[in-house]
Amino acid sequence: MAKEKYQNRIELLQGTLDLLILETLRWGAQHGYGIGQAIRARSGEVLQVETGSLYPALHRLEKQKWIKSKWGVTDQNQRAKFYELTKDGKAQLLRDRSKWEAMVQAMAGVLGAVPEAEG
Incomplete structure (x- = not known):
């Protein structure tokens, strides 16, 4: 079963991961582990963001000033960095969502197209 889960993992493109993170933070501030868990849960366990992808993406988004962070305490009483959307991040999320919806x-259109009859 574990091997099957591993084989079914979907690798996320950088832009898609950024969109998923920004969308997750739209629901409120969250620490890194919580962001990964939220993406996994809301995708029906299909999307799993590995630590090696998540934290570099968070740092990149923070550098672009789309998110900001501050230290806090989790529900389990552990110190963690919490991330939240900035005004620029909300604007970027709207742009990214618009691009994503156009792509979908x-x-x-391509996947639902009826093949033309060959003559």
Whole structure:
């Protein structure tokens, strides 16, 4: 079973991961582990963001000033860095969502197209 889960993991492109992180933070501030768990849970356990991808993405988004961080304490009483969207991050999320929705429509058009009869 574990091998099957491993084989079914979806590798995320950098832009897609950024979109998922920004969208997750739209629901409120969250620490890194919580962001990864939220993405996994909301995707029906299909999308799993590895630590080696998540934290570099968080640092990149913070450098772009789309998110900001501050230290806090988790529900388990552990010190952690909490991330939240900035005004620029909210604007970027709107742009990214718009691009994503256009891509989904384009893909649906191709995948749902009826093949032309060959003559």
